[in-house]
Amino acid sequence: xxxxxxxxxxxxxxxxxxxxxxxxxxxxxxxxxxxxxxxxxxxxxxxxxxxxxxxxxxxxxxxxxxxxxxxxxxxxxxxxxxxxxxxxxxxxxxxxxxxxxxxxxxxxxxxxxxxxxxxxxxxxxxxxxxxxxxxxxxxxxxxxxxxxxxxxxxxxxxxxxxxxxxxxxxxxxxxxxxxxxxxxxxxxxxxxxxxxxxxxxxxxxxxxxxxxxxxxxxxxxxxxxxxxxxxxxxxxxxxxxxxxxxxxxxxxxxxxxxxxx
Numbered sequence: 530x531x532x533x534x535x536x537x538x539x540x541x542x543x544x545x546x547x548x549x550x551x552x553x554x555x556x557x558x559x560x561x562x563x564x565x566x567x568x569x570x571x572x573x574x575x576x577x578x579x580x581x582x583x584x585x586x587x588x589x590x591x592x593x594x595x596x597x598x599x600x601x602x603x604x605x606x607x608x609x610x611x612x613x614x615x616x617x618x619x620x621x622x623x624x625x626x627x628x629x630x631x632x633x634x635x636x637x638x639x640x641x642x643x644x645x646x647x648x649x650x651x652x653x654x655x656x657x658x659x660x661x662x663x664x665x666x667x668x669x670x671x672x673x674x675x676x677x678x679x680x681x682x683x684x685x686x687x688x689x690x691x692x693x694x695x696x697x698x699x700x701x702x703x704x705x706x707x708x709x710x711x712x713x714x715x716x717x718x719x720x721x722x723x724x725x726x727x728x729x730x731x732x733x734x735x736x737x738x739x740x741x742x743x744x745x746x747x748x749x750x751x752x753x754x755x756x757x758x759x760x761x762x763x764x765x766x767x768x769x770x771x772x773x774x775x776x777x778x779x780x781x782x783x784x785x786x787x788x789x790x
Contacts, residue, residue: 559631559649559696563591563608570594570603575615581622585641587614593627595641607643608635620705626727628700628713636727647727650696656721657688660732672772673736684735687717704748706755712771714745714757722771737765737774747788758785 574588584596586603591611594603608614614629619640627635632650637643648656661684664670669678691698698716705711709726712733713719720733737745743760750756757765757774761784764777 558591558612559610559633561611563593563605563611565605569605573613575613576617578617578619578625580619580625580640583640585617585619585625587617587627587629589613591629593617593641593644606637606641609644609646610635610649615700616702618703618705620708620711624708626703626705626711628703628715630699631696632698632700632715634700634703634713634727648730650698653698653721654688654692654696656730657732657734658685658692661685661688661735664735670735676735681735701744702747704750706750706770710770712748712755714748714759716744718742718745720745720757720771733771736772738776739763739765744784746784746786749788749790751790756788756790758788760784764788 569592572589572592574586574592574594577584577586579585582597584600586594591608591614593606593608593614595606596603610629610633612630612633614627614633614635617625617627619625623638623640625637625641627644632648632653633646634648635644636647637645661681665678665681665685669681670676698719700713700715700719703711703713710722710724711727712722718734718737718739720737721730722733723730737757739745741761743763745757745759747758748755753768755767755771757763757767762779762781764779764785765774766777767774
């Protein structure tokens with residue numbers, strides 16, 4: 530007579546299968562190119578930007594759509610990943626950036642027709658662990674002497690846990706003030722910056738006075754300041770190109786999803 534599985538045993542095995550397939554699906558999304566389909570224009574789109582006279586829209590399943598007819602016709606770009614893409618921006622008519630789930634950062638140099646992966650959550654997690662460990666070993670961040678090493682230890686602990694969990698951190702927006710200087714922001718207070726056009730990145734999350742690690746959703750700038758907006762009505766301003774940030778009084782306690790000047 531065959532053995533009868535207990536309901537608890539069946540549930541545990543089902544849970545193990547769900548976890549396994551979820552992890553596999555996560556890896557598959559990162560590595561699988563976005564599927565090209567005529568139905569792409571009817572999917573979920575989350576952001577749009579201009580590359581010269583071209584419109585570029587990004588959305589679910591890694592879909593990036595291009596229109597040279599002001600939205601009357603669209604074509605689908607070649608995208609090397611199928612994660613959900615949350616934001617897109619262009620710093621010149623040809624150079625653009627897009628971000629999405631699982632820590633994905635993409636770059637194009639041909640006005641959105643082709644994209645390459647600059648970073649995934651794997652590299653992002655490693656970047657955070659390495660930089661916070663280096664700051665702790667140095668006795669703190671010299672740019673923020675008021676920040677205790679113990680606080681940096683909390684950031685390092687969170688980064689180590691994220692590294693163990695895998696590439697799951699969503700990136701929520703990207704902003705470039707010029708071709709060299711750019712920022713990527715994301716869930717749980719993530720902020721990273723580049724000063725060399727994306728060849729290297731540094732973590733600035735700990736320099737934003739955001740103890741509750743609220744999501745950072747959007748950035749903009751003018752000739753004098755950079756501005757950050759996010760979850761729970763948070764607003765910040767920087768007068769030194771993002772090296773330091775100050776909190777601003779906010780008239781709202783809900784989430785800000787965009788900001789402009």
